[in-house]
Amino acid sequence: MLRIEKNRLKRIFEAMRSRSILVIGDLMLDQYIWGRVERISPEAPVPVVEVQEERFKLGGAGNVANNLLSLGAAVRIAAVTGSDTNAETLLGILKDLCIPTDYLLPDPTRKTTVKTRIIAQTQQVARIDREERALVSGALGEQIISCLKDSLHDIDAVIISDYGKGVVSKNLIRDAVKLARSRKLPLSVDPKERNIAFYQNVSVITPNVRELSFGAGIKIEEEHHLREAALKVKALLGCDMVLVTRGEHGMSLFEKDGSSTDIPTTAKAVFDVTGAGDTVISCFTLAWASGATPIEAAGIANIAAGLVVAEVGAASVSRERLYDVCREELCG
Ligand SMILES: Nc1ncnc2c1ncn2[C@@H]1O[C@H](COP(=O)(O)OP(=O)(O)O)[C@@H](O)[C@H]1O
Ligand SMILES: [Mg+2]
Numbered sequence: 001m002l003r004i005e006k007n008r009l010k011r012i013f014e015a016m017r018s019r020s021i022l023v024i025g026d027l028m029l030d031q032y033i034w035g036r037v038e039r040i041s042p043e044a045p046v047p048v049v050e051v052q053e054e055r056f057k058l059g060g061a062g063n064v065a066n067n068l069l070s071l072g073a074a075v076r077i078a079a080v081t082g083s084d085t086n087a088e089t090l091l092g093i094l095k096d097l098c099i100p101t102d103y104l105l106p107d108p109t110r111k112t113t114v115k116t117r118i119i120a121q122t123q124q125v126a127r128i129d130r131e132e133r134a135l136v137s138g139a140l141g142e143q144i145i146s147c148l149k150d151s152l153h154d155i156d157a158v159i160i161s162d163y164g165k166g167v168v169s170k171n172l173i174r175d176a177v178k179l180a181r182s183r184k185l186p187l188s189v190d191p192k193e194r195n196i197a198f199y200q201n202v203s204v205i206t207p208n209v210r211e212l213s214f215g216a217g218i219k220i221e222e223e224h225h226l227r228e229a230a231l232k233v234k235a236l237l238g239c240d241m242v243l244v245t246r247g248e249h250g251m252s253l254f255e256k257d258g259s260s261t262d263i264p265t266t267a268k269a270v271f272d273v274t275g276a277g278d279t280v281i282s283c284f285t286l287a288w289a290s291g292a293t294p295i296e297a298a299g300i301a302n303i304a305a306g307l308v309v310a311e312v313g314a315a316s317v318s319r320e321r322l323y324d325v326c327r328e329e330l331c332g
Contacts, residue, residue, distance in 0.1 A: 002263065002299040004292075004330045012300070013323045015290035020074040021282075022151050024144060024176065025061035025161030025168060025190075027079035027104070028113040028131075029090050030314065032057070037120040049120050056089050058097075059115060061161035063275050063314045064190070065099055067282035067304075068159075070316035076155070078103035078147040080136050080167055086112035103147040105140055113165050135166045145175045152179060157186040157289040159281055160202075164192035173198045186289055190281045191215070196233070204241040204294075206281045207233070212244050230254040243298055245280050245305070247273065253298045261295050266329055267306035275314030276305045283322070303329055 004012075035049035058066050065075045077099060081087035083106040090112060094101050116128040135141075144167065148158065158180050162168040173189075177200070180187040186203045196215035199205050213220045215236075216229035230242045234254055242254040250265040283304040287297035304322050308315040 002261075002295060002330060004296055004299070004326070006327070006331045009323070009326055009331055012287060012290050012292045012296070013319060013326075016286055016319060017072040019156045019286060019289050020076070020154055021068050021157050021159060021286060021289070022148060022155045023061050023065045023068070023075060023077045023079075023159045023161060024148065024172075025064070025079060025159075026113065026163035026165035027061045027077060027081065027090065028059035028115060028163070028165070029062075029086050029093075030057040030059035031055075031114055031116040032313070033116065033118045035118070035120050037125075047120060047125060049118055049125065056093060057314065058090070058093055059275075059314060060113065060163045060165070061167075062090070062093075063278040063316075064159055064161045064282050065094075066097070066314075067279050067316040068286055069097060069099070070318050071283060071286050071304075071322065072319040073286050075099050076103055076147075076151055078105075078144045080105045080107050080110065080140055080144075082106065082110045082112040083108045084112055086114050086130075103144075103151075105143055107136060107140060110136070110166075113163075131165055133165055135169050138171070141167075141169055141172050144172060145179070148176055148179055152183055152185075155185065157188070157285050159285050160187065160189045161278070161281070162190060162192040162195055162198075164195060168192070168195060168198065170198045173200065173202065177201045186285060188281055188285045190277055197236075199237050199239065202237070202239045204243055204284070205233070205237065205239055206243045206245060206277065206284065208245045208247070208277060212242070226252065227254075227260060230260070231258070241294055243280070243284060243301075245277055251280070251298060251302050251305075253294060255294060261298070263298055263302045265306050266303050266325075267309050269310040271310055272312045272315075273309050276309050278314065279305050279308045279316065282316075299330060300326055
């Protein structure tokens with residue numbers, strides 16, 4: 001069982017407040033529409049939702065940024081939007097959160113990714129997706145790398161959040177890895193399974209079991225399959241570590257030297273696992289960049305994920321709350 005000495009944990013959490021992380025990836029807008037259903041439409045056998053409330057939140061790479069912010073880090077985000085009203089909404093949310101918007105690159109040929117959830121009496125009745133999945137142009141990819149160059153001396157780590165919407169390409173990873181390595185910065189990737197071959201030489205990837213299975217081409221049915229798959233992916237990519245997120249089984253960390261550690265979940269209640277992977281990569285990377293060892297960082301990230309799954313929607317946990325729970329779970 002993982003233990004962290006009290007003062008050490010305190011130092012890690014103190015350091016989080018002075019760390020700055022660049023998030024690169026697929027930024028999305030999450031739209032929630034809540035309403036009431038009292039009748040079936042006369043036009044088709046579907047409910048008529050009377051809208052009572054509407055709210056926008058950051059999704060995808062934006063949820064990673066949000067999680068980092070809750071943990072006290074400074075955040076920058078390099079991403080592509082359309083040039084539409086949804087992009088303006090995104091800009092507004094980022095500004096409200098005091099996240100700099102100068103690395104947001106509008107592309108008039110694309111639409112901003114929006115996921116709309118329609119919820120009637122707590123039940124989701126439909127989700128409407130607006131998105132493009134084609135790779136962004138080479139020129140935009142180069143502009144993202146320019147953002148990384150521009151911030152290289154001010155950041156402590158890079159997170160690449162790949163939801164397969166076109167920002168992350170093989171070239172982008174290659175150039176980002178080169179730059180991050182030149183400054184010895186950790187670079188973590190939350191992978192999209194079909195892009196798995198892109199992530200050569202990154203510091204760590206955080207696949208879930210499905211993504212790992214796809215990446216390795218191994219069906220994961222028993223415990224030993226997970227290890228085989230993780231070691232295969234690690235070797236294929238030449239990455240330092242693989243942190244496999246395993247839903248209700250917590251996570252397993254495979255390190256550079258071949259050692260592995262299983263970390264069981266600490267979740268007390270599970271309502272909604274949306275965005276739990278975003279919490280994991282944010283918290284792991286920030287804790288690691290704040291002086292935690294990879295095992296300690298994984299333990300802290302696992303506790304953070306255990307807290308957000310108890311909340312509805314893509315949630316985040318504050319540094320103070322996470323610190324309190326980590327003290328109970330890790331210092332006892
Ligand atoms: N059903 C669950 N019960 C307990 N913990 C969970 C559950 N689902 C997710 N978690 C926690 O959230 C983390 C990430 O979730 P997971 O579903 O594996 O990733 P992703 O969201 O990337 O698919 C897990 O490692 C675990 O700590
Ligand atoms: Mg994930």
